[in-house]
Amino acid sequence: MFENLKEQPADKILALMQMYRDDPREQKIDLGVGVYKNAEGITPVMRAVKAAEKRIWEEQQTKSYTGLAGDPAFADAMIGLVLDGAVDRDRIAAVATPGGTGACRQAFELIRMANPKARVFVSDPTWPNHLSILNYLGMETVTYRYFDSETGGVDFDGMMADLKDAHPGDVVLLHGCCHNPTGANLNMVEWQEVVNLINENELVAMIDIAYQGFGDGLDEDAAATRLVASSVSECLIAASCSKNFGVYRERTGLLMAISDKPEQTKLNQGTLAFLNRQNYSFPPDHGARVVATILNDPELRADWAAELEEVRQSMLGLRQQLADELRRLTGSDRFAFLAQHRGMFSRLGTSPEKVARLRDDFGIYMVGDSRMNIAGLNQATVPILAKAIVDAGI
Structure with missing residues (x-):
C-alpha cells in the first residue's frame, strides 16, 4: 500500500x-x-494568558470532553469580539476549531456540502493553506487580482473586474484586517463596493480574520467584517486567536455561519457540529477556555x-x-x-x-x-x- x-x-x-x-x-x-x-x-x-491559565489550573475540575461545537462561552465571547452585535445572535451558528486553518477547512467542507458546484474566488496572492485545502477537496478556485506591485497597494479596479465574473452561489474569500499576506488592505468605501457586488451577483461572502487588533485597533480592524456580515444574506467567518492572543500552539479558532433567517441557524449549527465530528470530534479546549476567560473578565x-x-x-x-x-x-x-x-x-x-x-x-x-x-x-x-x-x- x-x-x-x-x-x-x-x-x-x-x-x-x-x-x-x-x-x-x-x-x-x-x-x-x-x-x-x-x-x-x-x-x-501574553500577561493575560498567563493569568487566565493560572486561574483555569486552580479552578478546573475536569478534562472531560466539551460538546462537538466546543465551549459555548468561547463562541459567544469571540462572536462579541469580532461582530459586537452587528448581526443578531440567533442568526449565527458557530463551532470551535483547531485554529484558523481548521475553521477554513470546515468552511470549505460546508460549502462543498451545500453547493458542490460553487467556485471559490481567492485573491492573488492568498495564503497557501487556502489553495492547498481547496485543491485537496477538489473544489474549483478562481483567482482575482489584489496586489499592485507598482504601488504596493490594492489593485481594486482589477479586483472588482474579476469578481464580476462570479456566478450566483459562488463564494468570495475575503481577508479581514491585516490578513492578506501583502499587508495591503481595502478602505471602507471599497469594502462597501465589494458588498454591493456580492449582493447584486448573489454571491456568498467568506472572511478569514486572524489579526484583529494588529492594524488600527480592535474595533477599527473589525469594521469591514462587521459591514460585510451585517449587509449580506449569507456569510462565513473563520476567526483565529493565534496571533492576537499569542496562543499559536493551542490551535484556537472559531467558524461562524451566518444566515438571513434565524430558523436556518439550527440546521447550520447541526451541520457544523456534524463536520466537527467527522474531522476531529471535539475541538481543542484549552486555548478556547483561556480566550473565553480573558474576554469575560473585565480586568483580564x-x-x-x-x-x-x-x-x-x-x-x-x-x-x-x-x-x-x-x-x-x-x-x-x-x-x-x-x-x-x-x-x-x-x-x-x-x-x-x-x-x-x-x-x-x-x-x-x-x-x-x-x-x-x-x-x-x-x-x-x-x-x-x-x-x-x-x-x-x-
Whole structure:
C-alpha cells in the first residue's frame, strides 16, 4: 500500500525556516515565519494568558470532553469580539476549531456540502493553506487580482473586474484586517463596493480574520467584517486567536455561519457540529477556555487589550522606521507604502531572484514572492534590512 504514496510538495515556509537554521552567519534576519516576535526575538506569552491559565489550573475540575461545537462561552465571547452585535445572535451558528486553518477547512467542507458546484474566488496572492485545502477537496478556485506591485497597494479596479465574473452561489474569500499576506488592505468605501457586488451577483461572502487588533485597533480592524456580515444574506467567518492572543500552539479558532433567517441557524449549527465530528470530534479546549476567560473578565480583558496595543504600536513603529530609512537611502518615497500597510506582513513587490540575493548575499530570509514579516525586525535590524534592499537593487 505505502509504495503507492507520492512525494508531496515541500512547504516553502518550513523549507525557508530550515535554511535559516542551517545558515552559520551570525548576522542573519528571519522575516519568513509568521509569528510575532518582540525586540528580543521572542514570541512571548501574553500577561493575560498567563493569568487566565493560572486561574483555569486552580479552578478546573475536569478534562472531560466539551460538546462537538466546543465551549459555548468561547463562541459567544469571540462572536462579541469580532461582530459586537452587528448581526443578531440567533442568526449565527458557530463551532470551535483547531485554529484558523481548521475553521477554513470546515468552511470549505460546508460549502462543498451545500453547493458542490460553487467556485471559490481567492485573491492573488492568498495564503497557501487556502489553495492547498481547496485543491485537496477538489473544489474549483478562481483567482482575482489584489496586489499592485507598482504601488504596493490594492489593485481594486482589477479586483472588482474579476469578481464580476462570479456566478450566483459562488463564494468570495475575503481577508479581514491585516490578513492578506501583502499587508495591503481595502478602505471602507471599497469594502462597501465589494458588498454591493456580492449582493447584486448573489454571491456568498467568506472572511478569514486572524489579526484583529494588529492594524488600527480592535474595533477599527473589525469594521469591514462587521459591514460585510451585517449587509449580506449569507456569510462565513473563520476567526483565529493565534496571533492576537499569542496562543499559536493551542490551535484556537472559531467558524461562524451566518444566515438571513434565524430558523436556518439550527440546521447550520447541526451541520457544523456534524463536520466537527467527522474531522476531529471535539475541538481543542484549552486555548478556547483561556480566550473565553480573558474576554469575560473585565480586568483580564483590559490587560490583554493594553498589551495587544503595545504590539500594534511596535509594528507600526518598525514600519515607519523602515520607510524612513529607505527614504533616506534612496532619496525617494517609493517605499512609503510600507508605512501604510498594516499587520505583520508586507510585500516588497520584487522578483524571486532579488529575494534570493537578499538571502544569499545579506542573510535576510523572506518568502520568494517578497513577503516579509515586519514583526521579525527590531530597531537595530531595520537599518540592516534597508541597506540590503538598496544594495540588492530592489
